[in-house]
Amino acid sequence: LAKTTQPISMDSYEGQEVNITCSHNNIATNDYITWYQQFPSQGPRFIIQGYKTKVTNEVASLFIPADRKSSTLSLPRVSLSDTAVYYCLVGFHSGNTPLVFGKGTRLSVIA
Amino acid sequence: DAGITQSPRHKVTETGTPVTxxxxxxxxxxxxxxxxxxxxxxxxxxxYSYGVKDTDKGEVSDGYSVSRSKTEDFLLTLESATSSQTSVYFCAISDRDERYEQYFGPGTRLTVT
Incomplete structure (x- = not known):
């Protein structure tokens, strides 16, 4: 499984765009990049997943460069409710190969 | 939200007792x-489990066992609870191979005294 490195914490003001970068230098050809969000006292929630280039949904965008050795989760115009821990996971796209959650990035949004 | 429930949601137990x-x-x-x-x-x-009666270990499996006798239920047993097993436990599920997305339950807060 590819090891990931992401910042431990980040602060942002409301209304700003937040970019959280994850490094995964030993990503394998078959690996997908998946991001989860976890609010206090709740289980993690899937946000977005991608393989290459850019993926966008109603919650976030995921940017993956051509070498796939890093990825950036972009949250547009954050609000206080986006305060959470964000996890970057990299793994093979198969249910019986479980992914490994690191410590994540604790995002604090300030009014 | 995916239909996942965990029980109990909170539990306090003593060291040495089994917990499921x-x-x-x-x-x-x-x-x-x-x-x-x-x-x-x-x-x-x-x-984790990849089917009924099919389970495998994760990174911190020592002191824990699991069973899955039917698709809908996955049991985690602490054979003899220790204080180091005080934690919040989350269950998760996923389906098709072609989209690796896990859905998490609400969690169980376990305290071992």
């Missing part, structure tokens, strides 16, 4: 997982 946590799903998903979450460690995988 239950995860129940109504989604008919093939894969089920047990994680624990502790401050400073993030989420760590304990055991």
């Amino acid at each position: 946590l239950r995860c129940h799903q109504t989604e008919n998903h093939r894969y089920m997982y047990w994680y624990r979450q502790d401050p400073g460690h993030g989420l760590r995988l304990i055991h």
Whole structure:
């Protein structure tokens, strides 16, 4: 499984765009990049997943460069409710190969 | 939200006693997982199941066992609870191979005194 490195914490003001970068230098050809969000006292929630280039949904965008050795989760115009821990996971796209959650990035949004 | 329930939601037990946590799903998903979450460690995988009676160990499986006798239920047992197993336990499920997305339950807070 590819090891990931992401910042431990980040602060942002409301209304700003937040970019959280994850490094995964030993990503394998078959690996997908998946991001989860976890609010206090709740289980993690899937946000977005991608393989290459850019993926966008109603919650976030995921940017993956051509070498796939890093990825950036972009949250547009954050609000206080986006305060959470964000996890970057990299793994093979198969249910019986479980992914490994690191410590994540604790995002604090300030009014 | 995916139909996942965990029971009990909170439990306090004494060191040395056996404890069983239950995860129940109504989604008919093939894969089920047990994680624990502790401050400073993030989420760590304990055991997982890829089908009825098919289970495997995760990174922190010592002191835990699991069973899955039917698709909807995945049980986590602490054979003899220790204080180091005080944690929040999350169950998760996922379905098709072509989209690796896990849905998490609400968690069980276990305190071992």
